[in-house]
Amino acid sequence: xxxxxxxxxxxxxxxxxxxxxxxxxxxxxxxxxxxxxxxxxxxxxxxxxxxxxxxxxxxxxxxxxxxxxxxxxxxxxxxxxxxxxxxxxxxxxxxxxxxxxxxxxxxxxxxxxxxxxxxxxxxxxxxxxxxxxxxxxxxxxxxxxxxxxxxxxxxxxxxxxxxxxxxxxxxxxxxxxxxxxxxxxxxxxxxxxxxxxxxxxxxxxxxxxxxxxxxxxxxxxxxxxxxxxxxxxxxxxxxxxxxxxxxxxxxxxxxxxxxxxxxxxxxxxxxx
Amino acid sequence: xxxxxxxxxxxxxxxxxxxxxxxxxxxxxxxxxxxxxxxxxxxxxxxxxxxxxxxxxxxxxxxxxxxxxxxxxxxxxxxxxxxxxxxxxxxxxxxxxxxxxxxxxxxxxxxxxxxxxxxxxxxxxxxxxxxxxxxxxxxxxxxxxxxxxxxxxxxxxxxxxxxxxxxxxxxxxxxxxxxxxxxxxxxxxxxxxxxxxxxxxxxxxxxxxxxxxxxxxxxxxxxxxxxxxxxxxxxxxxxxxxxxxxxxxxxxxxxxxxxxxxxxxxxxxxxxxxxxxxxxxxxxxxxxxxxxxxxxxxxxxxxxxxxxxxxxxxxxxxxxxxxxxxxxxxxxxxxxxxxxxxxxxxxxxxxxxxxxxxxxxxx
Numbered sequence: 260x261x262x263x264x265x266x267x268x269x270x271x272x273x274x275x276x277x278x279x280x281x282x283x284x285x286x287x288x289x290x291x292x293x294x295x296x297x298x299x300x301x302x303x304x305x306x307x308x309x310x311x312x313x314x315x316x317x318x319x320x321x322x323x324x325x326x327x328x329x330x331x332x333x334x335x336x337x338x339x340x341x342x343x344x345x346x347x348x349x350x351x352x353x354x355x356x357x358x359x360x361x362x363x364x365x366x367x368x369x370x371x372x373x374x375x376x377x378x379x380x381x382x383x384x385x386x387x388x389x390x391x392x393x394x395x396x397x398x399x400x401x402x403x404x405x406x407x408x409x410x411x412x413x414x415x416x417x418x419x420x421x422x423x424x425x426x427x428x429x430x431x432x433x434x435x436x437x438x439x440x441x442x443x444x445x446x447x448x449x450x451x452x453x454x455x456x457x458x459x460x461x462x463x464x465x466x467x468x469x470x471x472x473x474x475x476x477x478x479x480x481x482x483x484x485x486x487x488x489x490x491x492x493x494x495x496x497x498x499x500x501x502x503x504x505x506x507x508x509x510x511x512x513x514x515x516x517x518x519x520x521x522x523x524x525x526x527x528x529x530x531x
Numbered sequence: 532x533x534x535x536x537x538x539x540x541x542x543x544x545x546x547x548x549x550x551x552x553x554x555x556x557x558x559x560x561x562x563x564x565x566x567x568x569x570x571x572x573x574x575x576x577x578x579x580x581x582x583x584x585x586x587x588x589x590x591x592x593x594x595x596x597x598x599x600x601x602x603x604x605x606x607x608x609x610x611x612x613x614x615x616x617x618x619x620x621x622x623x624x625x626x627x628x629x630x631x632x633x634x635x636x637x638x639x640x641x642x643x644x645x646x647x648x649x650x651x652x653x654x655x656x657x658x659x660x661x662x663x664x665x666x667x668x669x670x671x672x673x674x675x676x677x678x679x680x681x682x683x684x685x686x687x688x689x690x691x692x693x694x695x696x697x698x699x700x701x702x703x704x705x706x707x708x709x710x711x712x713x714x715x716x717x718x719x720x721x722x723x724x725x726x727x728x729x730x731x732x733x734x735x736x737x738x739x740x741x742x743x744x745x746x747x748x749x750x751x752x753x754x755x756x757x758x759x760x761x762x763x764x765x766x767x768x769x770x771x772x773x774x775x776x777x778x779x780x781x782x783x784x785x786x787x788x789x790x791x792x793x794x795x796x797x798x799x800x801x802x803x804x805x806x807x808x809x810x811x812x813x814x815x816x817x818x819x820x821x822x823x824x825x826x827x828x829x830x831x832x833x834x835x836x837x838x839x840x841x842x843x844x845x846x847x848x849x850x851x852x853x854x855x856x857x858x859x860x861x862x863x864x865x866x867x868x869x870x871x872x873x874x875x876x877x878x879x880x881x882x883x884x885x886x887x888x889x890x891x892x893x894x
Contacts, residue, residue: 267759269804306759306802359850361759382760384850389881390757393852396885397804429743429805469878 267306267361269398273329273454274298275305279374280442281366294366294376297446298405299438305378307332308359308386308394311352321349323380325360328395329454333377334360348383357386359394399455404428405435406452412436471502471510472519479520479528487527533600537579539613544605546615550575551631555595574650575601575615576633582606583650586617590625598629612649643684643749645716649709654718656680656687657733658700679750680704680718684738686751691720703727714861716748737856739887743805745866750858754868755876755884756803758849765797766841769830793828793835795821797844801853801868810855810868820847820873852876854884 280295293301309327323334336342336349352358362380369375386394408428412418418440423433439446478496479488490511497507511528514520523529533547554573561567571589574581584604593599602622606613617623640652661678676691678698689707696702705725707718720726737753745754769791770776771783778791795814800807818824821843827833857870876884 264760264800264807266807267802269802306757306804308757359757382849384758386850387852389876389878390850390852393755393876393881393885394757400885401804429741431743431805 265303267304268300268302269306269394269401270296270298270300270302271329271398271402271455272307272309272325272327272332273451274300274402275302275332275364275376276330277446277451278302278366278376281374291363291365294364294374295438295442297439297443297448297451298402299409299435299440299442300405301434301438302364304361304363304381306359306361306394307378308391309357310391311354311356311358314349314352314354316350321346323349323352325358327398332360333375334362334380335365335377336380336383342379342381345380345383349380352383357388357391359384359386359390402455403452404432405439406448408432408436409439409448412440468506468510468513471497471500471506472514474500474502475507475510475514476519476530479530483529487523487529490526490528493528535579536575536577536582539582539606539615541613542606542608546604546606547600547602548575548577548604548615549598549600549626549629549631550577551633552593552595552597552599553581553633555589555593571617575599577631578634580634581650582613582615584615584617585609586621586623588619588621589617590623593623593625598626598631600624600626612646641684642680642682642687643747645687645709645718646747647709647711647716651706651708652718653703653705654680654682654687654707655701655703655729655731656682657735658696658698658702659686659735661696661698681735681751682733685749687716687718688750689718689720691726693722694720694724694726696726701729701731701733703729711748711861714748714867715750715858739884741805742801742803742808745806745808745859745868748859748861748866751856752859753854753856754801754803754808755852755854756801757852758799759802759807760800761845761849762798763841765799765844766795767835767837768794768796770794791830793830793833795823795828795840797848799848801855808859808866808868810857810870812855812857812870812873816855816857816870816873817844820875847875848873852881854880 274296278294278296282293282295282301284292291303293303295301307325307327309325309332312324312326312331315322320335320337323336325332325334336346338346360378360380361382362378364376365379366374366376408423411423411426415422418437420433420437423436424430474497475493478493482488482492494504494507515522518531520528520530533549536548539546552573553576555571556573557569557571559567559569571586572584574583601617604615604617604621606615640649640654642654642656645652645654659679659681661676663674663676665672665674676695678689678696679686680689704720707720707724710717710719737751739753742754742756769778771778771786771789772792773786773789774783776783783789783791795817797812797817799810801810814828827835854874854876855868855870856872857868859866860869874880
């Protein structure tokens with residue numbers, strides 16, 4: 260018999276952090292149980308992406324905290340016979356590295372009965388900035404869809420998965436909505452959704468900086484009189500596009516660090 | 532009471548019909564204990580429509596074209612379409628000297644919504660890449676035309692027997708037969724199928740799908756995602772120059788003197804957050820992004836090693852947002868994706884894909 264691979268769920272750190280339910284298993288069920296998040300997602304495996312916020316190499320395992328726009332994930336890469344490659348990859352990470360991680364969730368309850376969830380990485384991939392943006396947007400999109408499904412399910416007298424599927428939701432979204440209503444009646448979904456807007460703001464800020472970088476590069480190229488483009492010319496051109504001087508400074512620093520431009524003399528810039 | 536086919540309303544029991552047997556086939560099946568049994572299947576129709584049927588018992592004297600009175604039958608949904616069942620409680624009585632003008636019912640369908648359970652469909656699309664071939668039947672040389680039909684939801688391969696078409700023409704095909712061959716949906720056009728040129732704009736662009744939407748075979752569709760798992764079987768492989776089969780040793784066991792060539796192959800699981808799908812890719816899609824040309828794949832001159840190609844694949848494809856165009860194919864009970872084009876998304880493509888995905892939902 261072919262065992263179906265457990266699908267890796269894309270969820271934001273806040274959804275995982277607010278998770279408080281472990282699905283009950285019947286005695287004949289094998290393997291780890293699912294955890295069920297406030298959005299109703301049944302999770303055993305996740306695909307997450309973000310920036311390494313801290314790393315701590317211990318004797319048998321390496322602890323990593325990974326930041327996404329809503330907080331942090333906690334990763335534990337153990338040195339077992341089956342995961343030495345992953346432990347090595349975790350050890351080689353530096354704070355600030357962008358990575359995507361596929362891993363299994365490992366829930367445990369504290370003495371106070373609070374559920375804590377760490378992630379045991381199975382694969383760690385170095386991620387480009389575009390990967391992080393893609394993951395942020397897709398995860399946001401998927402989460403929003405689940406929220407709409409929950410709202411739709413709330414309009415019904417009792418959970419009705421089929422009726423949501425008929426409306427155009429996927430069977431999984433409809434099932435998530437039913438789970439959320441079953442296990443998280445008192446969860447503040449509104450507050451959760453408001454926190455998602457910060458993801459949008461972060462992404463918009465990143466898009467804005469990208470467009471300013473392009474503008475700065477273009478102006479330096481056009482207005483380089485041989486001695487380099489003047490800083491004032493850049494600020495003027497940016498102001499016409501509604502960018503602040505502080506944003507120009509940020510873009511210049513950024514382009515300088517990435518090796519795209521250099522300051523040829525005081526406040527004069529050239530393209531490399 | 533004798534019903535007309537159009538009066539059959541969903542799954543129901545104890546149906547009486549007077550119908551014409553428009554197609555009749557016999558098949559032998561084996562149950563789990565190995566015991567074999569014969570059943571009959573085909574299509575019956577009347578003036579109001581047609582319906583597929585399965586008969587566990589059927590009189591041997593009945594032939595295609597006969598009119599029969601079927602009583603105490605029932606209907607069930609099988610592979611997404613309603614089917615009539617004739618069992619041991621049913622009666623099948625020949626009605627001699629009668630004829631019925633059978634109405635063929637063709638469901639209007641997009642290419643995406645064509646189901647293997649459909650008998651005939653009406654579908655519109657743009658004709659691409661027609662190729663004519665000849666074949667022999669009963670000693671007579673006949674022509675068949677193969678082409679791709681594309682609409683906004685994907686594309687499908689079509690075989691046309693007796694109808695000619697032109698490349699880049701948009702047509703409505705009324706009464707094309709649906710089948711599934713090697714995990715891919717196909718349409719067949721016969722003499723009595725109508726192919727009508729129509730005025731309609733169809734863009735030659737692969738539609739973007741969420742992975743969770745891909746439950747049936749369809750060609751020429753786009754997906755985006757991140758690789759979750761890259762199989763270590765991926766990389767460089769040797770193939771026989773004659774049969775193109777994978778060669779594990781230095782020589783093909785069937786064609787040891789014919790030589791080998793190198794090929795690129797990747798097998799991976801890709802996820803877009805809505806689901807995961809197993810995907811494969813070959814040299815035509817991997818070569819451009821790995822910077823490996825046909826000349827690099829000549830065993831006489833190539834310096835490539837398996838490890839080097841696998842490492843290059845891993846560093847190029849994993850951790851990157853990918854856009855894939857290819858075909859969804861059914862293998863056993865699940866669908867797989869065969870990538871024909873792989874693109875690492877830049878900012879512009881990323882913005883386009885994310886926008887399209889959000890627009891795709893009409894809620």
